[in-house]
């Protein structure tokens with residue numbers, strides 16, 4: 001099986017999308033000093049893979065990668081992945097301009113891995129029209145991108161078509177977690193199998209589903225604790241993704257040192273799930289699937305373009321938490337959080353139904369409809 005990541009490379013990547021913040025309300029207020037400590041720890045434990053993108057952390061993730069990583073370590077101490085999203089350009093010249101800015105922002109002279117970001121039916125058309133695949137090959141030939149791939153959010157049939165039409169692509173980044181594995185909408189397993197068929201190694205994004213699988217119902221947490229008292233709840237999700245043989249890297253957005261210590265602890269000498277553990281995860285999946293109302297991954301892609309400044313993922317997270325509370329608990333804190341958020345941002349009921357958010361949502365969620373439910377719940 002093709003492995004461009006190296007046989008001895010550890011399977012955990014540091015996703016630079018949810019970094020520690022100085023101001024919890026502002027995603028671009030990256031706490032670079034804490035990030036430096038995390039980078040040092042990560043590299044100290046023998047890990048090497050870092051993943052950023054143009055718009056992560058309010059367009060500041062690449063700058064932070066330079067400050068915390070690139071300026072402080074020799075180039076062969078790490079590998080850096082970056083991505084190009086077609087939502088930010090409409091012609092080839094602007095595409096090239098973004099790439100050049102990315103080199104400057106990160107401070108590297110080449111990327112180890114470079115991806116077309118967020119492919120699906122619509123974006124595939126746009127990348128094709130603008131010649132992005134040929135352009136990507138030229139970047140590889142010029143030594144500016146050592147390995148080329150794309151991240152993907154759509155069905156398995158289209159993925160099969162893209163990989164057939166573009167054998168030059170070397171790897172695919174997929175959303176894989178145990179909740180989405182058999183999901184009709186996300187089709188994680190089927191997409192993974194398409195990659196196996198085309199002999200393309202897989203990088204996993206959203207292994208913990210934007211934190212959802214770190215905050216599982218109490219019954220599920222008890223199942224896990226009973227089996228392995230010292231294992232954290234998210235470790236089950238990350239190990240599930242890493243246990244798929246063709247998965248060569250699992251990205252985790254680590255927001256603080258505790259997460260970093262926990263993740264690197266069990267991924268340093270990674271042991272795949274055994275049969276009994278797989279069975280427990282299946283039980284957990286069944287239980288959770290009964291409780292999650294809105295499967296939002298909190299990627300925040302929808303937020304910037306919303307004319308009413310609605311904090312969509314935050315509202316969805318509150319709504320899910322509310323729906324997962326066990327009945328009869330009495331007071332729950334979600335309503336309070338909602339009221340505070342609504343003082344500074346648009347209310348769910350302020351949605352004017354323009355649909356911009358749904359065009360960019362990689363999970364294809366009916367956001368407008370869900371916001372109506374949020375409004376009914378909290379307003």
Ligand code: SF4
Nearest residue numbers: 306351352354355357
């Ligand atoms: S449909 Fe509503 S939530 Fe979505 S971008 Fe428009 S106003 Fe914002």
Ligand code: SF4
Nearest residue numbers: 296297299300302361
């Ligand atoms: S609604 Fe969609 S785009 Fe917005 S944060 Fe959730 S998954 Fe991302």
